[in-house]
Amino acid sequence: MNPQPTSLIPANDAARLAALRRYRLLDTGPEESFDTITSMMAEVFGVPLSFISLVDEQRVYYKSSYGGFPHAQVPREDSLCSHTILNNGPLIIENAQNDPCFSDGPYVAPEGGIRFYAGVPLVTHDGFAIGTVCIVDMKPRSFSEAETRLLERFAWMAGHEIETHQLVQHQAGAEKQLNESNEELRFVTDLIPQLVWATQPDGYSYYFNSRWLEYTGLSFDDVKGDGWTQSLHPDDLESTLAAWRNAVERSEAYDVEYRLRGSDGTYRWFMARGTPMMDDEGRILRWYGTTTDIHEQKRAEEELEQKVLDRTRELSEAQASLRAIVDNAPIGLMVYTSERDASGKIADFRMLDYNARGNELTGISKEDRERLPLSGLLKIYGREWQLAEYVEWVEQRRPAAWEQYVEATGKWLWVTVTPLNDGFLRTLSDITELKLSQQQVEQQSEFANSVLDSSINAVVALDAIHDNHGELVDFRIVKINKAFSTILGLGEEVLGLSHGRLFPGPHEGGVFSLYRQVLLSGEPERREIFTDEKDLNSWFDLSVVKRGENGLVVSFNNISTQRQAAI
Structure with a gap:
């Protein structure tokens, strides 16, 4: 490299x-x-x-x-x-x-x-x-x-x-996506200079963004339902309505161009495109669409802005679709904005939007969530000191994350904070099962270690070492018990060392051959061996079994006394 x-x-x-x-x-x-x-x-x-x-x-x-x-x-x-x-x-x-x-x-x-x-x-x-x-x-x-x-x-x-x-x-079994909130939808659709609209399944128009109302000079009551058609050019009215009826009847995408009257009385060409959002059974839940100015007589700056509008319609549709499932998200979502004092410094944070899952995970009531500022909610948690950290994260636009236990619900949560403009997005993920699993693994590991250390036989776990050609050349010591230290007089300093370095006997005909046989065959072996390495000069009852794909467990006990008694 x-x-x-x-x-x-x-x-x-x-x-x-x-x-x-x-x-x-x-x-x-x-x-x-x-x-x-x-x-x-x-x-x-x-x-x-x-x-x-x-x-x-x-x-x-x-x-x-x-x-x-x-x-x-x-x-x-x-x-x-x-x-x-x-x-x-x-x-x-x-x-x-x-x-x-x-x-x-x-x-x-x-x-x-x-x-x-x-x-x-x-x-x-x-x-x-x-x-x-x-x-x-x-x-x-x-x-x-x-x-x-x-x-x-x-x-x-x-x-x-x-x-x-x-x-x-x-999180297996969790919802597919983390989705944007309704406030995010309104923020985005009112931010962009595109005309955005939404209708019920039957085509009744119930939402227009502020850009639509500003361009036409009409109020929401004027344009809701079919009222928006009063701004269409008379020559485009019939073809536009026919295309819309056909899209609603066939549940197909709606795509049409027409002239729309502005508040100054002049007409401009627009492209309207709508897409049905459906449930899993193919039933239409809502229509979301954009109406984009495509008038060719624009100044250079307007042409650039128009290109952005034309190409961002999919973003608007995606944001609208994400909104439909935000309240079913598997995690808690909260959007806060800062509240500043007379000097311009952040004094606290106020809730803009949240989902019910956040209340379920924290035990905070809907009333407290909407009534209290962040400092008041932190007091419920007993974390008043953390307000200063939130201020620092937002001012430095620095994200943060940590684990937190909530006594009210008995839940372990993974909390993230992401700065957004003059506030932040806070997410809460339930990691209770993961924490319990970790505790169970730790308990099982402690139990296994206690069993090993109570054994009178020495036990050592080995991992195979291969060279660049894949040939087995040695074994590495990865685990020992107390009996190993007692019998051989060696402690944890041997962990990580190779067996050959610690016991440099011959490969062929020695214990290395036995280890290699068990690793390749997968069959356990038991033998009595004599060794004078490390000045042991003793007989050992040695058992070897394969561990996983690339390891061994070796247990042995000094049987010199029994051998002498037999003689």
Whole structure:
């Protein structure tokens, strides 16, 4: 392996690599949830290539890529993503060919190579940058602050998916996904400049985001139900309603273009697209859709904004679908926003939204959850001192996680805190069964050790050692009991040593041959042997049995007295 340039290796790389491997995503197959994110990035930003990358020790592995990039991985020193994880924020390269830091790179220098690159680090809940989300173009381009914020949101989505992926692995039988709250849906749909709507299964419109109402100049009471059609151009009314009725009757996606009247009385062309959200039996629960301005007569800034709107409709639909199952999430979810004093300092935190699972896990009542600030809830836990830590995490935008026992419910919880804007997302995962399992394993281990130490026979566990060709060359001592120390006068200092180093007798014809026979055949053996090693000069009754695929358990007792008596 080639050593990496020092400039590309962060000081915490060993811990960072351990965090990366904890998620078990390297060399895994394609997954729709990740591929959806990269395809949306490519469409939203209008670039030919987009990636979700994981920066391993010697390579950069692409968990998901869009645009036909021919490699599943590239050397770490050749990838711009290796530079991105060194930053606390985004890395934007508008023209790599003109940047002396990157112009000689193997994917930049050739004709037709990378010119534009924008990447954001993927940061775990405990603060390690394990990879990036990035977009690439073969021609130079500028990248606005608004686009940078949107790319950071895609990074948040990818990071959220990675954390959810790990949670699903560790909790068998849990729900598939950790989902966004209703407040998150409202936040996102009101943030973007797209017109977002939702209807009941029969097509009755019950939700319009603030952008819709602002554009049309109408109130919600004016547009609910079929009221929104009053803003349609008369020539588009019949075809639009026919397409909508057909979509509702057939439970198919709705896709139509029409002219919509604005509050100033002028019409602009829009594209409306709706998708039915169905349950497991194929019944429609809701329709979610977006209406996007596609009017061609725009100023340059409006054209860029419009491209983002067109390509982010899938993000809006995904957020709407996630909302439908948030209250059935297997973990507790709580979103808090800060409350600041007159000087602007954070004094406390107020609840914005939560799910019922959080109350079940903590024993906090619905009334207390909605009435009390964070300081009041912490007092119920007996953790008033922790308010200062929450303030520090939010101000430094630093995630945190810990285990916590809740007496009110008898539950062990894994608690995570992720800063969000001027507040944080808190999650609670039930790890009670895992903790009980760990305690049971510890008790079983203590019992096994007590049984071994009460035996009058010496017992030693060995692991086989093979050379580079797979040949058995020795055994390593991994466990001994008290009788072993008593009989041989050797203590725990022998753990980790090779048997051959401790007892350097001949391989052939000695105990090594016996050990090899049992390891290969799997059949136990018992023999009486005489040894003068370590000045023992004694006879031993030796039993050998195979342990697992690559180990042995050897027990023996000094029978010199019995042998002499027999003589």
